[in-house]
């Protein structure tokens with residue numbers, strides 16, 4: 001169905017978000033994506049339901065070019081974050097996701113699966129793993145059924161690292177089988193892969209700690225491992241942020257200096273796109289540096305890859321500012337949740 005918006009005017013039609021762009025081999029009908037949002041609405045076995053298929057299809061119908069799913073767990077050992085979170089670790093889950101991808105494709109959208117390992121921020125497990133045994137700050141999120149402090153995680157062993165890396169690769173193979181156009185590796189918001197990058201959460205002295213090359217090693221291995229087993233053209237995105245769900249205003253020590261160090265490693269890993277997120281919903285506050293540069297702008301410059309940017313970008317003036325050099329695609333979270341037809345409503349579709 002094509003929507004004619006009451007709010008459509010020439011100014012909105014000329015907004016950069018309405019222009020098509022590409023991700024790898026895929027053409028996007030505009031520059032609007034749905035940000036990943038956990039909905040904790042799968043079955044108890046992590047199998048996506050038919051309601052979830054209808055939920056995701058609405059975003060494609062409403063004009064979003066790209067749908068990024070909620071965070072999906074990647075192995076049956078330590079990765080799960082929440083009860084009723086969907087997984088990609090079993091054939092039944094693959095069949096459930098197939099319904100979702102078919103319905104999104106039928107509405108003309110692209111869909112990538114966000115793959116996540118909760119690490120120390122699991123609200124599902126009582127024994128958790130992390131790069132180092134550091135007590136997470138803050139308390140669990142009640143909206144995901146948590147209460148009280150997180151458990152003190154156990155420092156992950158080399159065997160744990162093999163299991164988690166293999167889990168991401170296997171989950172990406174399942175994602176391909178389930179009809180996804182790609183995956184997004186979740187290395188943001190304080191979850192395990194972000195714990196590796198964050199200096200005070202990774203105190204390791206082995207090949208996974210210390211230098212940025214060491215701290216990024218597992219993320220690079222995951223991306224290269226996935227590339228080896230999926231078809232050419234399968235999207236492999238990477239989400240990064242400074243803020244964390246349990247520490248929303250956290251910023252890197254040394255800001256842009258550290259961002260550049262991370263991005264030099266990202267460049268070597270060659271993801272299809274980089275997604276720079278501001279979980280708190282304030283891109284200017286969370287992604288700009290004192291010199292006027294931004295994490296997204298640096299990502300574009302250093303990696304040469306398309307950059308998805310997130311954080312309150314339903315505000316048209318800020319979205320326009322972002323698309324003038326700080327990013328290529330706007331990912332909307334809460335605004336998409338409030339109105340899945342936001343692109344159509346606003347006249348971008």
Ligand SMILES: Cc1cc2nc3c(=O)[nH]c(=O)nc-3n(C[C@H](O)[C@H](O)[C@H](O)COP(=O)(O)O)c2cc1C
Nearest residue numbers: 035036037038070071278279281311312332333334
């Ligand atoms: C209900 C909800 C669930 C979320 N779940 C995830 C998630 O599974 N993975 C993720 O990377 N970010 C998640 N986020 C963060 C969003 O992707 C986004 O960063 C945040 O909402 C800020 O963007 P906004 O201002 O457009 O809402 C979630 C946000 C909300 C509101």
